[in-house]
Amino acid sequence: MPPSKLPPTIRQRRLGSELRRLRELAEISATEAGRLHGTTQSRISNIESGGYPVSADRVRTLARLYGCSDQPLVDALTEMTGGRTRGWWDEYRGILPEPNLDLAELEHHARRIRIATAIHMPGLLQTTEHARALFRDVVPAIDPPTIEHQVSFRIKRQAVVYGERPTPMTAIVHEAALRMGFGGRKVARVQLEHLVEMSEQEHITLLVIPFGAGSYPSSGSGIVYFEAEIPKLDTVQLDTDIHSGFIDARPQLFRYRAVFDRLEGIALAAKASRDLIQHAAQTL
Structure with a gap:
């Protein structure tokens, strides 16, 4: 299976679900999150499903947009970025x-x-x-x-x-x-x-x-x-x-x-x- 077609790992899925949790706590729709972040609703949805690689900078930006002040959580989430690592x-x-x-x-x-x-x-x-x-x-x-x-x-x-x-x-x-x-x-x-x-x-x-x-x-x-x-x-x-x-x-x-x-x-x-x-x- 080509690397681009590999399914998201459980770590990527968890990162995405945590970003979705932050967005929902902020009561922001995926469409609104896309507008605020300068992207699309589908891109936000793909990030939250773990299907789109996300950088540490993007995680920090999204956390800031969602008003997350839990710095240890944000730091831990950034450690989970970096694309798909084969094990x-x-x-x-x-x-x-x-x-x-x-x-x-x-x-x-x-x-x-x-x-x-x-x-x-x-x-x-x-x-x-x-x-x-x-x-x-x-x-x-x-x-x-x-x-x-x-x-x-x-x-x-x-x-x-x-x-x-x-x-x-x-x-x-x-x-x-x-x-x-x-x-x-x-x-x-x-x-x-x-x-x-x-x-x-x-x-x-x-x-x-x-x-x-x-x-x-x-x-x-x-x-x-x-x-x-x-x-x-x-x-x-x-x-x-x-x-x-x-x-x-x-x-x-x-x-x-x-x-x-x-x-x-x-x-x-x-x-x-x-x-x-x-x-x-x-x-x-």
Whole structure:
């Protein structure tokens, strides 16, 4: 696909939606915004959909026209400009679904990642064989080449926690995830040993919610919280067996920050969590 025809990235779409949010708060129509900016309504609409590259200067100009006095927000938005930057994930465009690529891009740009899972290991902490076992169980079944594409994509995503400047991450898993045994005993044991090893990294906090903790908020789905330059630009991913979607509405961001704070309060401390994981591995 030629670069000019590539669809906007999730980062470009978010920049556009934030500019639209500022315009709507100012109660200015797209037509009026175009007139004030010396352009057309269609150009404003294309910018807001992420389909038209926007410069840092243009962002500042639009923010000024919309009366935005939130300088940290304006500064953060200007950091999101610069046109479409290709990432390693673009190698998989047309091979894997677009949400997969969006996820990799969010991970790449996140300042901190918070993850909560009920019965699955966080993708960023999965071993190759564990990931392969999960994709083999997908319904409807996917063919072997697609399984291998999915596995290689998942492992490449883990560069954000393995690289020279790893992204800080807090992962909260329920004890059920430690006991599922995906891929059989050998695969499961290696996966648990890998969790223990990763939990010893300074930039990774791994916490376990024990069975004895009882019910807890948002237990029915996996949640990933991507922290951006400022909280207003954070993003949440909700992941279930039938749907994976992204949320950036301010009230929902506030809600999920509170959910993660609650989960961290329910979970065992880091050392106790590591001990429980080691015990689970030893008893397989």
